[in-house]
Amino acid sequence: MIAPAMAGICLFVMYPVVYLIYLSFYKYNLMNKAKSKFIGLDNYHHIFTRGDFYKALGNTAAYTVGVVVLTMAISLLIAVWIGKKGRLNAALQAGIFTPHIISIVSVSLVWLWLMDPSLGFLNYVLKALGLPASQWLQSSRTALLSVILVSVWQGVGYYALIMVAAIRSIPTPLFEAAALDNAGKTRIFFRITLPLISPQLFFVLIIMTIGSFKVFDTVKIMTGGGPNDATNTLVYYIYSFRTTNIGYASATGVVLMAIIALLTLLYFRLLSKKVYYQ
Numbered sequence: 001m002i003a004p005a006m007a008g009i010c011l012f013v014m015y016p017v018v019y020l021i022y023l024s025f026y027k028y029n030l031m032n033k034a035k036s037k038f039i040g041l042d043n044y045h046h047i048f049t050r051g052d053f054y055k056a057l058g059n060t061a062a063y064t065v066g067v068v069v070l071t072m073a074i075s076l077l078i079a080v081w082i083g084k085k086g087r088l089n090a091a092l093q094a095g096i097f098t099p100h101i102i103s104i105v106s107v108s109l110v111w112l113w114l115m116d117p118s119l120g121f122l123n124y125v126l127k128a129l130g131l132p133a134s135q136w137l138q139s140s141r142t143a144l145l146s147v148i149l150v151s152v153w154q155g156v157g158y159y160a161l162i163m164v165a166a167i168r169s170i171p172t173p174l175f176e177a178a179a180l181d182n183a184g185k186t187r188i189f190f191r192i193t194l195p196l197i198s199p200q201l202f203f204v205l206i207i208m209t210i211g212s213f214k215v216f217d218t219v220k221i222m223t224g225g226g227p228n229d230a231t232n233t234l235v236y237y238i239y240s241f242r243t244t245n246i247g248y249a250s251a252t253g254v255v256l257m258a259i260i261a262l263l264t265l266l267y268f269r270l271l272s273k274k275v276y277y278q
Contacts, residue, residue, distance in 0.1 A: 096157035
């Protein structure tokens with residue numbers, strides 16, 4: 001019964017991973033396969049001695065921290081705000097979920113226009129408020145923050161709905177008992193709501209961390225890794241070697257896979273005991 005699913009996993013997951021590891025030990029030129037040769041661990045040695053790899057790793061880490069922290073905080077606030085059933089809340093839920101179902105290409109192109117330094121709507125608003133205009137994607141200081149802003153805007157609605165569903169699954173008698181004890185809203189949130197939705201928060205944390213480390217499309221469309229490699233993330237860094245050195249790109253992919261696996265293991269070791277399962 002599970003044979004079809006296992007066949008798909010082996011064909012589309014296991015085989016590519018094994019082949020990726022295999023290629024990482026070769027100097028493999030896609031444009032001239034005749035020059036490909038086995039070089040052992042040289043690709044891995046080059047990875048950890050190149051400054052551009054650490055630059056991409058630092059950008060990816062900063063992007064991940066920014067997206068995960070902001071998205072989880074904003075999603076949780078929105079979920080608490082619209083968690084109760086009602087027609088207005090239902091409309092708000094549909095509204096905040098809309099960005100998630102829009103193509104990332106369309107989202108990125110719209111935000112490119114909004115962040116245009118001379119004609120963009122965001123700088124128009126800033127000037128109208130008497131604030132200085134920003135270079136947004138044109139400056140190495142603000143480019144990564146701008147990409148983070150777009151990613152948070154697109155993902156916050158999806159994760160907010162997950163948290164709304166988690167909040168609504170909490171038994172009502174718990175809130176009624178807390179109200180009888182004259183517990184305040186803040187105390188109810190930290191003593192009842194937050195612990196009981198911790199499994200969903202833990203799930204969101206892992207999924208968002210993995211997704212953020214694999215960010216590519218937003219960077220590709222909006223900045224191309226620039227300016228001055230300010231938004232060059234690990235996956236885009238791997239993409240830049242797609243034809244000239246497949247072996248080095250494969251080795252970097254293996255390192256990225258190891259980093260994600262290590263972070264996931266770290267999450268489970270540090271946070272799984274703090275998750276409250278009913």
